[in-house]
Amino acid sequence: MVKLRLKRTGKKKAAFYRIVATDARVKRDGEYIELIGTYNPINGDVKIDQDIAYKWLSTGAQPTDTVRNLLSKEGLMTKLHNERQVSKPKKSTKK
Incomplete structure (x- = not known):
């Protein structure tokens, strides 16, 4: 299963994260499939493709929960939710 999660980089006491798509079985700072964006918790800067x-x-x-919150702040989760609601056909009630 593929997960979107944070990969920690930066120095001690100065965390900086990359938002990556990775296999769920890989270590937190291990290999990733694709880089999606960055997150700097010190100043709250989020950059997402x-x-x-x-x-x-x-x-x-x-x-992950944190990445879901970051994507929600960027408006991406709402966009995805709206598209899924539109694509679902409504059930017909025939008797």
């Missing part, structure tokens, strides 16, 4: 993130989410990648 929305096209790549949307591609992974639409193919079934599961974001």
Whole structure:
């Protein structure tokens, strides 16, 4: 299963994260499939390539809780939710 999660980089006491798509079995700072964006918790700066993130989410990648919150702030989770609601056909009630 593919997960969207944070990969820690940076120095001690000065964390910096990359938002990556990775296999769930790989270590936190191990290899990743694709880089999606960056997150700097010190100043709250988030940079996400929305096209790549949307591609992974639409193919079934599961974001971690923190990444889900970051994607929600960027408006990506709402966009994905709205598209899924539109694509579902309504059930007909025939008797």
